Amino acid sequence: MSSPTRPLCCGFDIVSLNIGFGPIGWAEQIRVVFAMRAWIGERPHRYRLVASVDDIVEARAARLLAISFDIEGMDPVVDRPDLVRSFHTLGVRWMLIAYNRNNAAGGGCLDLDPGLTPAGRAIIDEMERDGMVLCLTHAGTRR
Known part of the structure; x- marks a missing residue:
């Protein structure tokens, strides 16, 4: 992983590192988050993995x-x-639909948006229970 110190020098307090997107499965994303946690843990003089404000x-x-x-x-x-709870425990603080x-949870911005599915609603319910932020940046616009 390259050094994400540049944001700190520019006045940023926090960065969110992406552990996966789209079709990358949960097992691979957990492998990535463990590797990132180890990398951060080896540099306590520069970084802090955060769980709260x-x-x-x-x-x-x-x-x-x-x-x-x-x-x-x-x-x-x-x-x-x-x-969702496991990912939250590992440091994931926000997730996109x-x-x-489009996926089985809802619509993406490049496809005709079918709307939020029951599976998507169940995931959002879990996210809300754990205090995870719902991001809509790549979601579709229902017309």
Whole structure:
């Protein structure tokens, strides 16, 4: 992984690192998040993996770059909404419904949007229980 220190030098307090998108399965995304956590853990003098807003404030005071993770698209959890809690525990703090293309959770911005599916609603319910941010940046616009 290349060094994400540039944002700190530019006045940013936190970056969200993407652990996967679209069709990348949950097992591969967990492998990626473990590798990123290890990389961050080897550099405690530069980075802090954060779980809360208070952690971000503390990292800033210590002049450390706060890091969280994100997932672009609900594909890896569409059949396993129970995995949302596991991803949250590992540091994922926000997730998109879809990464550009429709999936079993809902519509992407490059396809005709079918709307949120029951599976998507179940995942959002899990995200809300865990305090995970729902991102709509690549979601479709229902017309």
